[in-house]
Amino acid sequence: QSALTQPASVSGSPGQSITISCTGTSSDVGAYNRVSWYQQHPGKAPKLMIYDVSNRPSGVSNRLSGSKSGNTASLTISGLQAEDEADYYCSSYTTSTTYVFGTGTTVTVL
Amino acid sequence: QVQVVQSGAEVKKPGASVKVSCKASGNTFTRNAIQWVRQAPGQRLEWMGWIIVGNGNTKYSPKFQGRVTISRDTSASTAYMEVSSLTSEDTAVYYCAIETYATGCCHFDYWGQGTPVTVSS
DSSP, X not given: OOOBBOOSEEEEOTTOXXXXXXXOOTTTTTTXXXXXXXXXXXXXXXXXXXXXXXXXXXXXXXXXXXXXXXXXXXXXXXXXXXXXXXXXXXXXXXXXXXEEEBOOEEEEEO | OOEEEEOOOEEEOTTOOEEEEEEEEXXXXXXXXXXXXXXXXTOOEEEEEEEETTTOOEEEOTTTTTTEEEEEEGGGXXXXXXXXXXXXXXXXXXXXXXXXXXXXXXSOOEEOOOEEEEEOO
């Protein structure tokens, strides 16, 4: 199972919006609306930020939003803040009843 | 609130096995699925496998099939992940994550703190 493809890095100034893409195949991202996104700060465990493409768990900022078109999912962070600086990973359930993570994206707040 | 606590750091020699534990509290353990994910130094997250706690069914990534065993002890609300025939490429932080099904399936709601495993001669 190949990893989902994400850009290695994305940057933006405080207050701006950024979007991270996550490209898979018809066997994972394109198969179901079961894409989730995780934030990971250095040395810390990942944290669930988005599930089922566009749903936010309780307590997650509404500045984060998710979408999907075909085999590509996207995470948008609006009103970028210093605390958003972290690594972000997408994940998808697959037709083999397994999971696959993305290659990861480092978000830098300029 | 669900809490997830993993066992401590391990140092192993090549060829040995390691068993990591993952204890969950704060919800009904048998209603969860437990996922195992690893992250080599500076690398991405890598899914290893899962266990459905209620019936003990497991599924493994093809990469780890035959070398990884996931189990659980419902009386102790604890899941385990054992990796055999370790090599230096297994040096990583191993995470367990709880899938509670409170908001449906297929995402990892709560994560343990991670267990560093170092394989070195």
